[in-house]
Amino acid sequence: xxxxxxxxxxxxxxxxxxxxxxxxxxxxxxxxxxxxxxxxxxxxxxxxxxxxxxxxxxxxxxxxxxxxxxxxxxxxxxxxxxxxxxxxxxxxxxxxxxxxxxxxxxxxxxxxxxxxxxxxxxxxxxxxxxxxxxxxxxxxxxxxxxxxxxxxxxxxxxxxxxxxxxxxxxxxxxxxxxxxxxxxxxxxxxxxxxxxxxxxxxxxxxxxxxxxxxxxxxxxxxxxxxxxxxxxxxxxxxxxxxxxxxxxxxxxxxxxxxxxxxxxxxxxxxxxxxxxxxxxxxxxxxxxxxxxxxxxxxxxxxxxxxxxxxxxxxxxxxxxxxxxxxxxxxxxxxxxxxxxxxxxxxxxxxxxxxxxxxxxxxxxxxxxxxxxxxxxxxxxxxxxxxxxxxxxxxxxxxxxxxxxxxxxxxxxxxxxxxxxxxxxxxxxxxxxxxxxxxxxxxxxxxxxxxxxxxxxxxxxxxxxxxxxxxxxxxxxxxxxxxxxxxxxxxxxxxxxxxxxxxxxxxxxxxxxxxxxxxxxxxxxxxxxxxxx
Amino acid sequence: xxxxxxxxxxxxxxxxxxxxxxxxxxxxxxxxxxxxxxxxxxxxxxxxxxxxxxxxxxxxxxxxxxxxxxxxxxxxxxxxxxxxxxxxxxxxxxxxxxxxxxxxxxxxxxxxxxxxxxxxxxxxxxxxxxxxxxxxxxxxxxxxxxxxxxxxxxxxxxxxxxxxxxxxxxxxxxxxxxxxxxxxxxxxxxxxxxxxxxxxxxxxxxxxxxxxxxxxxxxxxxxxxxxxxxxxxxxxxxxxxxxxxxxxxxxxxxxxxxxxxxxxxxxxxxxxxxxxxxxxxxxxxxxxxxxxxxxxxxxxxxxxxxxxxxxxxxxxxxxxxxxxxxxxxxxxxxxxxxxxxxxxxxxxxxxxxxxxxxxxxxxx
Numbered sequence: 001x002x003x004x005x006x007x008x009x010x011x012x013x014x015x016x017x018x019x020x021x022x023x024x025x026x027x028x029x030x031x032x033x034x035x036x037x038x039x040x041x042x043x044x045x046x047x048x049x050x051x052x053x054x055x056x057x058x059x060x061x062x063x064x065x066x067x068x069x070x071x072x073x074x075x076x077x078x079x080x081x082x083x084x085x086x087x088x089x090x091x092x093x094x095x096x097x098x099x100x101x102x103x104x105x106x107x108x109x110x111x112x113x114x115x116x117x118x119x120x121x122x123x124x125x126x127x128x129x130x131x132x133x134x135x136x137x138x139x140x141x142x143x144x145x146x147x148x149x150x151x152x153x154x155x156x157x158x159x160x161x162x163x164x165x166x167x168x169x170x171x172x173x174x175x176x177x178x179x180x181x182x183x184x185x186x187x188x189x190x191x192x193x194x195x196x197x198x199x200x201x202x203x204x205x206x207x208x209x210x211x212x213x214x215x216x217x218x219x220x221x222x223x224x225x226x227x228x229x230x231x232x233x234x235x236x237x238x239x240x241x242x243x244x245x246x247x248x249x250x251x252x253x254x255x256x257x258x259x260x261x262x263x264x265x266x267x268x269x270x271x272x273x274x275x276x277x278x279x280x281x282x283x284x285x286x287x288x289x290x291x292x293x294x295x296x297x298x299x300x301x302x303x304x305x306x307x308x309x310x311x312x313x314x315x316x317x318x319x320x321x322x323x324x325x326x327x328x329x330x331x332x333x334x335x336x337x338x339x340x341x342x343x344x345x346x347x348x349x350x351x352x353x354x355x356x357x358x359x360x361x362x363x364x365x366x367x368x369x370x371x372x373x374x375x376x377x378x379x380x381x382x383x384x385x386x387x388x389x390x391x392x393x394x395x396x397x398x399x400x401x402x403x404x405x406x407x408x409x410x411x412x413x414x415x416x417x418x419x420x421x422x423x424x425x426x427x428x429x430x431x432x433x434x435x436x437x438x439x440x441x442x443x444x445x446x447x448x449x450x451x452x453x454x455x456x457x458x459x460x461x462x463x464x465x466x467x468x469x470x471x472x473x474x475x476x477x478x479x480x481x482x483x484x485x486x487x488x489x490x491x492x493x494x495x496x497x498x499x500x501x502x503x504x505x506x507x508x509x510x511x512x513x514x515x516x517x518x519x520x521x522x523x524x525x526x527x528x529x530x531x532x
Numbered sequence: 533x534x535x536x537x538x539x540x541x542x543x544x545x546x547x548x549x550x551x552x553x554x555x556x557x558x559x560x561x562x563x564x565x566x567x568x569x570x571x572x573x574x575x576x577x578x579x580x581x582x583x584x585x586x587x588x589x590x591x592x593x594x595x596x597x598x599x600x601x602x603x604x605x606x607x608x609x610x611x612x613x614x615x616x617x618x619x620x621x622x623x624x625x626x627x628x629x630x631x632x633x634x635x636x637x638x639x640x641x642x643x644x645x646x647x648x649x650x651x652x653x654x655x656x657x658x659x660x661x662x663x664x665x666x667x668x669x670x671x672x673x674x675x676x677x678x679x680x681x682x683x684x685x686x687x688x689x690x691x692x693x694x695x696x697x698x699x700x701x702x703x704x705x706x707x708x709x710x711x712x713x714x715x716x717x718x719x720x721x722x723x724x725x726x727x728x729x730x731x732x733x734x735x736x737x738x739x740x741x742x743x744x745x746x747x748x749x750x751x752x753x754x755x756x757x758x759x760x761x762x763x764x765x766x767x768x769x770x771x772x773x774x775x776x777x778x779x780x781x782x783x784x785x786x787x788x789x790x791x792x793x794x795x796x797x798x799x800x801x802x803x804x805x806x807x808x809x810x811x812x813x814x815x816x817x818x819x820x821x822x823x824x825x826x827x828x829x830x831x832x833x834x835x836x837x838x839x840x841x842x843x844x845x846x847x848x849x850x851x852x853x854x855x856x857x858x859x860x861x862x863x864x865x866x867x868x869x870x871x872x873x874x875x876x877x878x879x880x881x882x883x884x885x886x887x888x889x890x891x892x893x894x895x896x
Contacts, residue, residue: 066696067688074764147761153738154721154763241739247722248737282604284614312724312759313735314742317646321639328631332624338591339623345598349610352603360599364592371584378580378634380573380641383733384562387724387759452559453728455759458767460686462698462755467558507610 019522029124032116033522034101035418040123041098042411046487048090048130053480055083060442060476062459063469076459077145078161082133084148085165088265089172090130092399095407096268097122097179100207102418104183106512106520107201109192109529114185115178122178129171136161136168147457149258150225152239152250156232163232166225173218180211180218187211192511194531198292201510202285205292206271209299213260213267216303221257224250248313255306263302265399267295269366269406270337273359275510276409277341280356281348282507287340294333294340301330311382320379327377331370338367353505354428358409361436362402369397372447387457390450396443408435408486415490416504417512420519421497427489434482441475563728566754566775567746570731572641580634587630648745651713655704659716659723659736659758661875662765666704673788677702678831679768683838686768698755703772707781708748715743720875721763727756727773735760748775820890823883827874832891838868840895848895859892860885 020027020036031037058079062070071079101119105112113119136143141159144150155162187208191200200208228250230236237243239250278285285291307315308327315323341363350356372394376382385391408431416422445468450456454465461469503513512520515529565571602608656667663678680699684690693699706712716725718736726733727746734744748754756771776784824832824842831839840847851859863884866872873879874887 066692068686069688072764073767077761077764077766145764151722151761154761157721157763241737246737246740248740281602282610283612286613287615287620289615290620312733314737314740317642320642320646324638324642325635328635331631332627335627336620336624340620342591342595342598343616343619344614345595346602347608347611347613348598348602349604349608350599350602351605352599360595363595367588367591371588374584374634375577375580378576378638380638380645381577381580383645384573384577384728384731386733387726448558448560451562453563453726453756455726455757455767457761458757460697460767463692463694463696464559 032120034105034113037119037123038098038101041094041101044126045091045095045098048086052083052086052091055079057480060473064473066461066463066466068460073459074145078143080457081144081147086133092265092403094126099410100183104186104204106524107204107510108195109511109525110186110190111525113182114190115182118178119182122175125171125175129168132164132168136164149254152247155228166229169225170222173222176214176218180214183207183211192528192531202274202291203271206267206295209295210264210267213264213299217257217260224253251310255309259306260302263298265403269403272406272410273362276355276359276413277344279505279508281345281350283344283348286343290336291340294336297333308377311379312386324377324379331374334370354432355409355413357432358405362405365397365401369394385450387455388450389446389454389456392456393443393446401439416500417518417520419494420500421493422500423489423493423497431485438475438478438482442472442479445471565731566729566748567731569644573731576637576641648713648743651745652710654713657714657716657725659718661720661763662769671785673785675702679770698770700770700772703774705774705776705784707778708751708775711745711747713743713745715741717741722760723758723762724760726759727754727771729754733759751775818882818886820886823887824890827876828887842891842894845895852892859888863888
């Protein structure tokens with residue numbers, strides 16, 4: 001395979017400008033090139049983002065007014081379930097793995113990922129898992145209508161759509177674990193001479209930490225869903241009290257995966273933001289070392305707070321107290337990160353191109369989501385707000401305004417480097433402001449719904465919730481349509497964008513900008529650069 | 533409640549320039565608490581919110597100042613500092629103290645919230661797909677409580693009533709000023725018993741008993757819903773708590789008992805439905821009326837989800853026209869909103885058939 005250019009393979013090629021070995025579909029199926037695979041991940045993520053987005057719009061269309069209009073309640077439940085699973089596992093996680101594939105080798109001066117063929121397999125598992133998830137809607141009995149958390153005993157009652165979901169989760173887990181092994185090995189073994197760990201760009205650090213989180217928790221999730229599978233078909237009764245099991249056991253296992261999962265999504269987003277804010281502040285990242293330590297402490301703490309998702313299950317008082325204190329503690333390293341980003345901007349020379357706008361949108365709204373997280377950490381308050389729209393608002397501030405906005409920041413930031421052409425700055429800014437406005441229109445009002453007591457995952461609601469739901473639905477359709485503008489901007493840039501200079505962003509200083517031409521050649525750093 | 537609602541509605545209307553519809557209220561905060569503990573939790577939330585808002589304003593005040601003053605477009609030149617140990621230590625330590633300030637009142641409130649000891653009365657609540665069963669352990673009253681909103685309103689065939697989706701056939705009646713301990717469990721899947729104005733939410737876990745408590749301050753009707761996804765009718769199993777004076781409560785108990793006394797003459801008590809799912813199908817007598825009373829009436833008596841009410845000749849005529857074998861098959865396999873065997877797989881086909889025959893006999 002010609003894409004493997006590690007030391008063992010030697011430097012057999014004289015022609016350094018050569019491209020892919022095959023063309024057309026065969027190129028993409030057989031590719032072992034980290035840039036190709038990064039591209040595949042990103043397009044797959046965007047496709048799933050649209051699929052999951054359509055499901056969100058079905059949900060919001062049904063909730064536009066009281067009464068059942070668009071779908072039956074069972075279909076509504078399948079939409080909430082698959083929207084969650086597809087957005088988490090199909091859109092956000094693959095998007096950041098796409099960034100990792102593109103950026104990590106270029107940022108540390110490596111020629112490719114450590115295991116290029118495994119890299120290919122990691123990606124090509126995903127479309128099959130995604131297809132299983134979508135197909136589950138069309139089997140007898142329909143998809144799993146249990147929420148993305150898959151709680152039994154309800155999950156035991158579901159039809160074969162549930163089994164397809166379980167298998168999809170297994171496959172996604174395999175893909176994530178292989179991707180993580182690849183990322184860790186690449187970062188630890190393939191850095192260019194002089195690229196010490198504490199010199200790595202922050203984005204690389206965040207992925208190193210995230211990859212460890214993934215390896216630690218994906219097997220836990222696989223175990224949880226396997227136990228569901230055997231409970232469903234082999235009468236194992238792990239989660240059935242009548243057989244000596246406990247339904248709440250599943251929640252413990254699920255959230256032991258689920259809480260680190262939140263940071264698996266958030267930490268690479270922190271990494272992107274830590275590249276973008278210094279570049280547009282024309283000033284180095286403030287407190288690099290403390291950023292690294294803060295990220296690592298968030299990762300460690302994320303294993304110790306899982307039951308704050310379970311305050312109302314009847315866990316003992318002592319457990320509620322412990323999990324409340326541990327959860328509140330996460331505010332400290334998270335606060336350090338936010339302060340560091342703002343200190344980076346302080347006395348900088350700021351400019352506000354689209355990547356910076358999305359990064360600032362991230363900073364502002366993610367912090368807001370952090371504050372509602374702090375509110376929810378307080379047990380007596382959480383008991384009132386748990387399973388209401390307040391929680392829905394909270395995690396969309398973290399997931400959408402957090403992870404998704406940071407992914408947009410990363411795309412606008414690195415696209416010129418990847419394709420060698422600029423996107424349309426005016427349209428990019430429109431994309432940001434439309435997304436920002438409609439995102440808040442959709443989700444800010446959901447705080448009020450939750451405070452007033454509207455439960456989540458209901459297809460119909462009492463009349464006092466009508467006005468805010470209407471506003472929220474209008475916002476959701478606006479947000480969804482704004483993302484088509486993003487697709488247009490990217491395609492326009494690829495087909496007819498202006499030629500990009502080697503370093504379009506004045507303040508960018510990592511290797512991909514300083515040591516590589518634009519667009520980046522198919523193979524880079526076949527001879528490792530030497531870092532001073 | 534009214535003043536808060538009006539004020540918050542005004543705020544919302546100003547914010548969004550939105551014309552309010554007749555029924556809707558745009559509440560911006562937690563529901564007005566109806567219990568002393570609720571007031572404490574409400575206050576705790578307000579305290580945390582204010583602390584967060586202050587931090588938010590300070591932190592983002594700094595950010596917007598930098599955005600305004602340190603722009604390239606106003607000619608600001610970038611400084612090159614990138615660390616300051618003193619500042620970093622300070623902003624790591626200060627949040628600790630703020631968090632301790634939050635943790636102290638939170639812990640106090642939590643200790644009070646979890647103290648279910650020495651109740652004045654205890655009600656056992658059991659969640660089922662998709663109804664609640666209430667069992668007054670001291671007073672010996674028990675009943676099912678199901679959604680009272682007609683299906684036509686849900687399907688947009690009739691105008692929606694004031695308490696759309698938040699109304700039940702049999703509300704939970706409690707005396708004011710008494711500590712009511714609620715023990716919560718479930719018969720099939722997870723549910724959660726949630727009444728916002730009482731600041732009570734407890735998951736119902738099948739096979740396990742959990743508890744919580746409330747003491748209502750003033751008479752009134754307080755409405756809530758199941759808060760844990762429990763299947764397709766999750767959104768349609770509300771909770772209504774009616775708080776009355778102690779005399780009214782005693783009178784209500786007496787009425788319930790005389791009602792139940794009348795029902796007790798029937799072969800099987802309504803309360804027996806609790807254990808029906810576990811009863812051995814083979815040993816049960818094939819008695820259509822008994823099965824109807826145990827299982828079917830929960831929906832059919834109240835004509836829920838379009839279930840034909842026994843004795844409603846207009847509703848039954850087209851069904852009877854399909855012939856008994858078809859009806860038997862539908863009842864056993866499930867049709868539209870009706871689950872197979874009324875959701876009780878332990879029933880034998882014969883028991884279900886007998887119950888169908890019984891209902892058909894009432895409609896002829």
